[in-house]
Amino acid sequence: MKDGFVDREPSAHSSLGSLVLCVALAASGCAEATFSAHSRDNAVEDIRRTLKTVRPAGEHGAAMAYLVTVGGPTERKLVAFDLQKAQVAWQLQTDVRSRVVFGGGLIAHKEGAGELVVRDAASGRERFRVKFAVGDHYVGAALDDEHLYYVVQASGGTQRISTVIAVDTTGREVWRAPAEGSLGAPAAERGVVAVPFRYQNICFIDGKTGRELARVRGTDEQLTFVRATDDGFFYGGQSGIYAFDDKSASGTRAGSTFAEAKLGSDQVRTAYYWDGYQPAQVEYGAFDRNRLLWRAHGSDGGLSFRDDTVVLQSFRYFFAFNSKVSDGKLRWAYAHPRVDLVAAELTGRAVVWASIDGDIGSLDLATGAPRKPTKTGLRILGATFDADGFSGTGEGDKPDLVKMLEQIIFDPDARFGAVKVFAVDALGAQPGGPATAVLLKAVLATRGVPPAAQKRAGELLVAKKDKGSVQVFLDALAPSFDFVEDRSPRGVDVLARAVSALDAKDAVPSLARHLLDPATPSAALKDIAAALINLSGAKAGHKPDKGDKGACKEKDETCKTARRALRDLVFTYRADAAFLADPAPLTVAAEGLWRLGGENDRRALQFVAAEPRTLLPLAKYVQQLSQPPK
Amino acid sequence: MALLRKAFVFAASMGFAAPVFGAGVAEAPSNIDALRLLLGASDENQAVEAAGKLAKSNDPEAVEALLDGLAIGAGPRVQAALIDGLAARKDARAIQILSFYAGTRNVEVRRRAVTALAGIPSEKVVPTLLERLGDAAPEVRQAAASGLAVRREKSAEPRLWKLLLRKDPAAPSALAALATPEMAHKLSELLGQVPDNLIVQAFGDILKRPDFGPDPVRLEIVKTLAKIPGVDSTTTLIEYVAASEKDKARPSRAEAQKVVDDRSGGQ
Numbered sequence: 068m069k070d071g072f073v074d075r076e077p078s079a080h081s082s083l084g085s086l087v088l089c090v091a092l093a094a095s096g097c098a099e100a101t102f103s104a105h106s107r108d109n110a111v112e113d114i115r116r117t118l119k120t121v122r123p124a125g126e127h128g129a130a131m132a133y134l135v136t137v138g139g140p141t142e143r144k145l146v147a148f149d150l151q152k153a154q155v156a157w158q159l160q161t162d163v164r165s166r167v168v169f170g171g172g173l174i175a176h177k178e179g180a181g182e183l184v185v186r187d188a189a190s191g192r193e194r195f196r197v198k199f200a201v202g203d204h205y206v207g208a209a210l211d212d213e214h215l216y217y218v219v220q221a222s223g224g225t226q227r228i229s230t231v232i233a234v235d236t237t238g239r240e241v242w243r244a245p246a247e248g249s250l251g252a253p254a255a256e257r258g259v260v261a262v263p264f265r266y267q268n269i270c271f272i273d274g275k276t277g278r279e280l281a282r283v284r285g286t287d288e289q290l291t292f293v294r295a296t297d298d299g300f301f302y303g304g305q306s307g308i309y310a311f312d313d314k315s316a317s318g319t320r321a322g323s324t325f326a327e328a329k330l331g332s333d334q335v336r337t338a339y340y341w342d343g344y345q346p347a348q349v350e351y352g353a354f355d356r357n358r359l360l361w362r363a364h365g366s367d368g369g370l371s372f373r374d375d376t377v378v379l380q381s382f383r384y385f386f387a388f389n390s391k392v393s394d395g396k397l398r399w400a401y402a403h404p405r406v407d408l409v410a411a412e413l414t415g416r417a418v419v420w421a422s423i424d425g426d427i428g429s430l431d432l433a434t435g436a437p438r439k440p441t442k443t444g445l446r447i448l449g450a451t452f453d454a455d456g457f458s459g460t461g462e463g464d465k466p467d468l469v470k471m472l473e474q475i476i477f478d479p480d481a482r483f484g485a486v487k488v489f490a491v492d493a494l495g496a497q498p499g500g501p502a503t504a505v506l507l508k509a510v511l512a513t514r515g516v517p518p519a520a521q522k523r524a525g526e527l528l529v530a531k532k533d534k535g536s537v538q539v540f541l542d543a544l545a546p547s548f549d550f551v552e553d554r555s556p557r558g559v560d561v562l563a564r565a566v567s568a569l570d571a572k573d574a575v576p577s578l579a580r581h582l583l584d585p586a587t588p589s590a591a592l593k594d595i596a597a598a599l600i601n602l603s604g605a606k607a608g609h610k611p612d613k614g615d616k617g618a619c620k621e622k623d624e625t626c627k628t629a630r631r632a633l634r635d636l637v638f639t640y641r642a643d644a645a646f647l648a649d650p651a652p653l654t655v656a657a658e659g660l661w662r663l664g665g666e667n668d669r670r671a672l673q674f675v676a677a678e679p680r681t682l683l684p685l686a687k688y689v690q691q692l693s694q695p696p697k
Numbered sequence: 698m699a700l701l702r703k704a705f706v707f708a709a710s711m712g713f714a715a716p717v718f719g720a721g722v723a724e725a726p727s728n729i730d731a732l733r734l735l736l737g738a739s740d741e742n743q744a745v746e747a748a749g750k751l752a753k754s755n756d757p758e759a760v761e762a763l764l765d766g767l768a769i770g771a772g773p774r775v776q777a778a779l780i781d782g783l784a785a786r787k788d789a790r791a792i793q794i795l796s797f798y799a800g801t802r803n804v805e806v807r808r809r810a811v812t813a814l815a816g817i818p819s820e821k822v823v824p825t826l827l828e829r830l831g832d833a834a835p836e837v838r839q840a841a842a843s844g845l846a847v848r849r850e851k852s853a854e855p856r857l858w859k860l861l862l863r864k865d866p867a868a869p870s871a872l873a874a875l876a877t878p879e880m881a882h883k884l885s886e887l888l889g890q891v892p893d894n895l896i897v898q899a900f901g902d903i904l905k906r907p908d909f910g911p912d913p914v915r916l917e918i919v920k921t922l923a924k925i926p927g928v929d930s931t932t933t934l935i936e937y938v939a940a941s942e943k944d945k946a947r948p949s950r951a952e953a954q955k956v957v958d959d960r961s962g963g964q
Contacts, residue, residue, distance in 0.1 A: 549831035550838065551859045585802045586833045638770040639801055645773075679739035680772055 207252025351449020815844020
């Protein structure tokens with residue numbers, strides 16, 4: 068014992084104490100032991116009693132970031148950083164091996180392999196420490212103004228036993244509640260601790276007594292986390308978050324106060340919170356860099372994300388969405404230069420973040436405007452923010468969304484393929500020429516843009532039908548391949564589809580040239596041929612007759628150029644085995660020629676069909692075209 | 698490209714006219730007509746052989762037959778044989794269709810079309826040859842550069858310089874063929890910008906040109922080669938010494954001999 072703090076060995080469960088407790092519980096209508104398989108669940112009266120047990124919120128202390136830093140292979144430090152003053156409050160060397168948790172003016176973290184240390188948040192001074200029993204593995208911890216609660220799991224034996232243990236602020240163990248099966252990381256809020264239990268339940272326990280107050284059993288999905296905020300308890304799994312309230316008694320998603328973040332894309336993972344059962348998430352890791360940031364509150368009988376905003380963090384990027392709309396309209400995006408952001412949190416008015424190279428910064432939640440970061444020079448492994456209500460310091464300019472998305476798409480960092488596709492998707496939803504120009508830039512890029520993002524950019528470019536960008540497309544189609552000039556047209560297939568969708572007839576000469584250019588990729592020929600047919604401007608409903616000169620009007624050179632190119636393609640390559648694997652360019656061109664051409668063209672096509680060395684798929688296709696309609 | 702018109706002429710001549718046009722071939726075919734028919738044979742070997750025979754024929758109709766064969770389209774092997782046939786004839790009537798085939802997708806067909814075009818004594822082929830200097834296939838660029846070099850086509854110079862800067866091996870010999878003393882000087886200034894072997898190749902080809910001079914310019918080239926280390930430059934100098942055996946008093950030869958001796962002594 069030192070300075071009134073105690074080092075405690077775990078004590079044996081007191082059977083006498085349990086007996087007394089059970090008698091007391093029986094009198095209150097809940098006779099079962101905590102985590103009993105026979106405890107009732109989804110009972111409204113239990114939930115109401117639990118909600119009454121939670122004490123009112125107190126004042127918040129200083130906005131702090133607790134940083135775990137590395138100085139060498141074995142050297143770790145815990146650094147408390149005052150966000151308001153933008154300076155280090157205290158630091159000490161300690162072998163931190165878990166995420167830091169906070170509450171009631173204390174912080175706690177695992178130290179080394181087998182101890183949990185509780186410190187004074189203001190000074191870092193150790194208040195007490197608890198040692199895990201041999202064979203126990205740390206699962207997680209939570210603090211409120213009166214207790215530390217932590218969960219351990221015993222690895223020995225055939226039956227998995229997990230235990231939640233409550234320790235008062237002097238380090239004295241108050242109670243412990245063992246459970247058969249898995250418990251997840253706890254969350255505590257002023258007198259109540261909530262613990263995920265067997266992947267299906269959230270058990271709410273009286274912090275003073277260890278008595279189970281209520282149990283929510285989810286019937287629609289696994290419940291993997293519980294989170295405590297000033298707005299109450301929230302729990303959930305993969306699909307979204309549930310507020311702990313009367314409606315929790317339904318156990319269903321539909322019957323509960325439930326919300327999910329709609330991001331309008333399946334390209335990014337929507338992880339709502341740390342999986343309380345995952346040992347790998349006990350420490351700071353990749354999950355901390357790749358998750359949804361949210362705060363929520365009940366409203367009008369439903370659940371809303373605070374300010375109707377959820378923020379997706381993906382390593383170096385943030386995307387803020389309007390959570391109210393079903394397609395996840397993007398409000399702003401932020402791309403952090405060069406290095407990963409190891410942790411971030413939503414404070415209510417800001418997104419605070421810490422970068423791996425020691426910068427601590429924030430973004431305005433409403434606009435994404437970055438505030439000037441503070442450089443600590445530390446090598447940060449992970450961070451926990453206790454910064455509710457912190458709004459950031461300093462002012463920054465609101466970033467241009469299109470430019471930010473462009474920056475993300477063209478980020479040379481090759482790790483973020485899915486995020487780049489996501490950014491392309493978001494760009495596609497932006498109106499106006501600048502967004503179209505960036506999509507086109509992505510399509511034409513020779514390097515730096517993943518193929519999937521490039522493909523998606525092409526699809527969106529075509530779908531946008533941005534009439535204001537016709538000239539941009541025409542300019543992009545203008546150059547031919549030239550090794551001497553180091554010029555290599557890209558995305559000709561996408562451009563062909565885009566100008567076709569926009570009915571840009573001025574593109575025909577360029578398309579005709581690309582159709583017959585040997586440098587045009589084979590895969591692009593079909594789209595080019597189809598675009599030429601579409602843009603030919605041929606008379607609708609043309610029915611060729613004897614002596615007919617075709618669907619092109621007499622002075623329509625555009626139509627004639629298209630027809631000539633299609634004709635040359637068919638005749639030049641009709642017997643070229645290189646088209647055997649994919650004869651589509653030839654069949655599309657042949658069909659176009661059949662539609663646009665006059666009597667002479669059709670006879671020539673019939674010759675193609677009959678000539679013995681013509682590729683069989685083409686010959687058959689033209690034969691079908693020649694058949695009178697049934 | 699009036700491919701369609703030609704296609705009809707050819708198609709009719711081959712007998713496909715019967716089902717298509719409703720009339721058969723009435724008269725016995727001439728030798729050229731027989732070869733025309735064979736160009737459309739289902740056996741590709743027969744078509745290739747017919748193209749060879751047409752190439753050797755003195756009949757003025759033979760060129761037309763070859764042109765029609767290309768106009769109607771065929772597999773790359775037959776196309777190549779037809780183009781070779783036209784190459785042998787050096788007939789200006791082939792320029793249009795050879796220019797078209799110089800831009801088709803099969804590299805070998807393209808290369809042969811470029812070579813055939815280069816052999817036709819007409820200025821009309823030059824734009825296509827210049828364009829094909831920028832072909833994606835090195836062998837086509839080589840054929841275009843060689844053709845322009847043989848033709849001593851001065852208008853090719855700007856693109857050949859650019860081709861050299863793109864480090865393309867097709868450029869040095871072609872530039873050497875066109876080289877003037879000023880160009881030789883410009884070439885020496887590119888040392889360090891393009892690989893040494895390309896500079897050495899260009900200088901070596903310039904030194905081989907009996908019409909290049911005067912000797913002080915050759916001497917400068919030899920001195921430049923002397924600054925380039927390696928087997929390539931030594932071999933080039935040895936070849937120059939050997940080629941100028943009859944003119945031993947030439948200062949450039951003496952300098953080359955000195956450099957070769959120094960390098961031999963150093964080994």
